[in-house]
Amino acid sequence: MNAADSHAGTAYGPAGSTPPFPRMELRFGHPGRRYEPGEWVTAEYTIDGLNGERPRALERSALWYTEGKGEEDLGVHFFERFLTPETIDRVVPEGTFALQLPPSPLSYEGVIVKIRWCIRLRIFFESGRDHVSEHVFTVGRVPPSILP
Amino acid sequence: MRLPRFFTKKRGHRRTDSHAWGSFAEGLFYALLVGAGVVFGLLLVTGAVTYAPADPDSVVLQRGYEWWMWLLTLLMPVALLAFGGSGLVRVVRTWGKSQEHRAAASRTVILEGLAGPSAGAASRPAIPSCDNLENSPGIVLRYRLPLESPENWSLVGFGLFALLWNAVVVVLAVGVGADLIGGTTDWLLIGLLVPFVVVGVVGVALFVRSLVLSTSVGPTHVEISDHPLVPGRRYDVRLGQGGAHLFRSIDLGLEMEETATFRQGTDTRTQRIVVRRVPVSGWQLVQPVPGGIFEARVPLTIPADAMHSFSSENNAVQWRIVVRAQPDRWPEFIRVFPVVVIPVKAAGAGAFPESVEAMG
Numbered sequence: 001m002n003a004a005d006s007h008a009g010t011a012y013g014p015a016g017s018t019p020p021f022p023r024m025e026l027r028f029g030h031p032g033r034r035y036e037p038g039e040w041v042t043a044e045y046t047i048d049g050l051n052g053e054r055p056r057a058l059e060r061s062a063l064w065y066t067e068g069k070g071e072e073d074l075g076v077h078f079f080e081r082f083l084t085p086e087t088i089d090r091v092v093p094e095g096t097f098a099l100q101l102p103p104s105p106l107s108y109e110g111v112i113v114k115i116r117w118c119i120r121l122r123i124f125f126e127s128g129r130d131h132v133s134e135h136v137f138t139v140g141r142v143p144p145s146i147l148p
Numbered sequence: 149m150r151l152p153r154f155f156t157k158k159r160g161h162r163r164t165d166s167h168a169w170g171s172f173a174e175g176l177f178y179a180l181l182v183g184a185g186v187v188f189g190l191l192l193v194t195g196a197v198t199y200a201p202a203d204p205d206s207v208v209l210q211r212g213y214e215w216w217m218w219l220l221t222l223l224m225p226v227a228l229l230a231f232g233g234s235g236l237v238r239v240v241r242t243w244g245k246s247q248e249h250r251a252a253a254s255r256t257v258i259l260e261g262l263a264g265p266s267a268g269a270a271s272r273p274a275i276p277s278c279d280n281l282e283n284s285p286g287i288v289l290r291y292r293l294p295l296e297s298p299e300n301w302s303l304v305g306f307g308l309f310a311l312l313w314n315a316v317v318v319v320l321a322v323g324v325g326a327d328l329i330g331g332t333t334d335w336l337l338i339g340l341l342v343p344f345v346v347v348g349v350v351g352v353a354l355f356v357r358s359l360v361l362s363t364s365v366g367p368t369h370v371e372i373s374d375h376p377l378v379p380g381r382r383y384d385v386r387l388g389q390g391g392a393h394l395f396r397s398i399d400l401g402l403e404m405e406e407t408a409t410f411r412q413g414t415d416t417r418t419q420r421i422v423v424r425r426v427p428v429s430g431w432q433l434v435q436p437v438p439g440g441i442f443e444a445r446v447p448l449t450i451p452a453d454a455m456h457s458f459s460s461e462n463n464a465v466q467w468r469i470v471v472r473a474q475p476d477r478w479p480e481f482i483r484v485f486p487v488v489v490i491p492v493k494a495a496g497a498g499a500f501p502e503s504v505e506a507m508g
Contacts, residue, residue, distance in 0.1 A: 069419055104275050105456070113406040145406070147423060
């Protein structure tokens with residue numbers, strides 16, 4: 001099973017005996033979350049609410065994906081996966097990382113095609129469940145498109 | 149543990165429920181196909197055995213085929229094994245992997261598979277290649293842009309339809325003729341032939357009309373001083389329009405089009421929408437020199453805030469130079485010349501750093 005929260009929002013999960021999902025917060029180096037292509041993105045994150053549950057793996061990624069009328073496309077620019085207890089202890093419950101953005105694609109708010117950039121933190125637990133947290137940011141300064 | 153819901157929203161590849169249950173069901177489906185292929189194959193290879201209750205002492209064995217019969221009968225089990233097996237391998241390879249992990253892994257494989265990616269393609273992710281747009285030098289300016297005209301596809305479509313339909317008409321007509329020569333008249337066949345002939349004649353007429361329209365107005369050429377294009381920069385464009393007729397108007401412009409491909413049920417559909425039009429230049433009452441062409445050289449500035457060209461599997465943002473012309477005695481025609489716009493930072497950029505790592 002998996003669950004997701006976006007924009008460092010509140011964690012949620014099904015009610016019942018399942019342990020609550022952790023709360024993952026991420027702070028960008030730029031308060032406005034707006035970056036230029038080729039610029040370095042620095043991010044600090046904290047993971048709360050693990051309640052003693054042991055993470056099996058953590059994934060940190062920076063990617064773009066499309067939204068809109070078409071099928072979703074996705075391109076991963078940066079991907080790290082931490083698997084062993086030693087490496088996981090270094091990145092959970094808090095960590096920082098930095099990555100340099102590529103020159104393209106830029107964030108775009110079109111009519112039927114939209115391009116978004118985000119950082120995703122995905123944590124996998126020994127129980128088999130996983131939880132993903134998505135933090136959107138902007139690359140470039142392309143104004144939204146409107147029909148002529 | 150949450151039980152899977154059987155009726156959940158699904159659109160294309162998007163799933164709204166558990167990925168684990170979805171992958172399990174997918175794997176089960178492919179495993180069933182493999183199982184069916186094995187069972188069918190074994191039944192065919194071992195042969196069928198029949199038993200007659202009226203004569204319990206005799207058993208009839210049916211075995212042995214010609215080689216072509218073997219091929220024919222094994223086609224179904226082999227197809228089931230191939231389809232089910234490949235699907236099962238795909239499910240096993242992606243089992244337990246996140247969407248990002250799968251995308252990163254596939255990109256690594258793609259990068260490893262490229263012996264020598266071009267510097268331009270490697271430094272401009274998700275931007276379409278310019279190779280096909282820069283392989284033709286212009287007469288005056290640096291590049292002559294290739295034409296992407298919907299009229300040409302209409303012409304090919306009408307031509308193919310007219311050819312295939314009239315082939316059927318000829319077969320029917322030969323049958324009717326043979327009957328008439330033999331002294332019999334099949335009124336049903338003649339009645340069937342009449343609407344077929346009408347549709348065939350209309351098909352030929354549409355093809356001839358398209359052919360005349362595409363050839364009578366003369367060719368259109370567009371050359372450009374540099375490529376790919378960068379927002380905020382100015383380029384020279386040379387337009388050449390052939391034809392012996394008077395043109396009431398010729399307009400040259402720049403357009404940005406969004407393209408989205410999506411699934412509706414079992415259909416795959418593509419929607420295109422022009423979201424930005426930039427007029428470049430226009431001419432009224434143009435009369436090309438007899439035997440020559442109308443020529444004009446105009447400046448073209450890419451808007452500083454323009455979105456760059458973008459291309460992914462199901463979505464695209466495309467820029468093109470569009471020529472709209474209204475001949476005096478013919479319908480308006482549109483000719484499209486695709487171009488690629490790159491971000492300012494990508495112009496002259498080297499390879500960018502990328503990272504795909506698994507720690508421990």
